[in-house]
Amino acid sequence: MSSDPSPKRLKRGNEEISSDSYAANSNVDSPAYSRGELWFDDGNIILIAERTGFRVHKSILSWCSEVFRDMFPVPQPVDAEMWGDCPVVHLSDTKQDVERMLTMLFTKSTSGFGEVLPFVTVSTMIRLGSKYQIDHILQDAIYRLKKCFPVQLEAFRNSYTTTPAGHRLPPNPFAGLPIHITLGDIIPVINLCRTHQFPSVLPSAFYLAAGCTSQILVHGSKDADGIRSTLSSDDIVRVLEGRSKLHHSAAMAFHPAMSSTLSPLCTNRAACISSLEFVVKIKLYERVTQGHPILPLRTPRPLQKWGICNSCSEHHASIWLENRKTVWAKLPEIFDLEVPEWGLPVAQQ
Numbered sequence: 001m002s003s004d005p006s007p008k009r010l011k012r013g014n015e016e017i018s019s020d021s022y023a024a025n026s027n028v029d030s031p032a033y034s035r036g037e038l039w040f041d042d043g044n045i046i047l048i049a050e051r052t053g054f055r056v057h058k059s060i061l062s063w064c065s066e067v068f069r070d071m072f073p074v075p076q077p078v079d080a081e082m083w084g085d086c087p088v089v090h091l092s093d094t095k096q097d098v099e100r101m102l103t104m105l106f107t108k109s110t111s112g113f114g115e116v117l118p119f120v121t122v123s124t125m126i127r128l129g130s131k132y133q134i135d136h137i138l139q140d141a142i143y144r145l146k147k148c149f150p151v152q153l154e155a156f157r158n159s160y161t162t163t164p165a166g167h168r169l170p171p172n173p174f175a176g177l178p179i180h181i182t183l184g185d186i187i188p189v190i191n192l193c194r195t196h197q198f199p200s201v202l203p204s205a206f207y208l209a210a211g212c213t214s215q216i217l218v219h220g221s222k223d224a225d226g227i228r229s230t231l232s233s234d235d236i237v238r239v240l241e242g243r244s245k246l247h248h249s250a251a252m253a254f255h256p257a258m259s260s261t262l263s264p265l266c267t268n269r270a271a272c273i274s275s276l277e278f279v280v281k282i283k284l285y286e287r288v289t290q291g292h293p294i295l296p297l298r299t300p301r302p303l304q305k306w307g308i309c310n311s312c313s314e315h316h317a318s319i320w321l322e323n324r325k326t327v328w329a330k331l332p333e334i335f336d337l338e339v340p341e342w343g344l345p346v347a348q349q
Contacts, residue, residue, distance in 0.1 A: 033083070036095065038102045045072075046083045049091045049098040053083060056102055064105050066133040093128060096225045100124040104137055116178060117144065119185040120224040123192055130196060142198070144178040149189070149201040151342050153297070153328040156204055160211070164301040165320070183212060184221040188229040199339045203331035206235075207297065210243040242335040249327045249334075250295045263315035275307045276316075296327040 036054040043055035061068040071089070081088045091098055100121055117125075122141045129138030150156050159173035174181045181189075186209045193201045209217070209231075217239055220230030231239070262272055300320035303313040332339045 050095040052095040206335040263311040265311040
């Protein structure tokens, strides 16, 4: 198939969609395309991505998307490409992205927005929702992303913040969130937020990136579609330098216990001093020196089980919690990020 040498283009934001994607110069009754999962026999438009066709309805696309709404009325040449009795639109997106987008539009698989979605789906919602101006998909994805990466510490609830220091993390550290996410998704999260300008998501995402292996930081990670995401060199530097600062913050949180600081209300000074030396110097401090960077935001570990009195345990927990708040407040500074709304209540963002 040949294409118009001087195609007209429709522009929406930073995206250009060629009007010749709606019509090529050849009339093809049986094109060498495969059918996608979304194929309605009564559909009146076929979207093609990576040589996979999806037969759907113009009316629904036009209702949901301002871009398609503007595209379809454009007059087409008499020799416009057809698949059977349907006109064809060629899209530059991956077939996986297009299938996910159409599934959401035509099957309402996210109706009610209560369903937990894989990150790769949320990524599609943001990228294609923005590109094709499908606002309800875009806004739902942004809502989910900001629930997972909020600006307030008390809302940042995952096993990296709710598991006591020194305890093992559960198999799924991000359970209970509206996005099924893994530590390997953090790299594409950062890139997505850079591209679409969601700065408030970045500090907590960079905090989690500090827990990624050096191999992931340097070589990136693959998503469910097999697409590899890598950080920019500047962002790799931010993560590595931020990781060093987090080590220092964790060490400062341990300092009072390392110096055997006791509560003024301590009920057994000798036992508490001895137990603090054991718990902190042997059980906890070694975890910091062994390179566990995402430790400062975890909750304090109860100390009574090692013979430390309630007053001293509560005293050290309060010190840890204050340090935790300080680290959170300084995350943009730690990772060299500008986030004006950081820490503000939702109503003030």
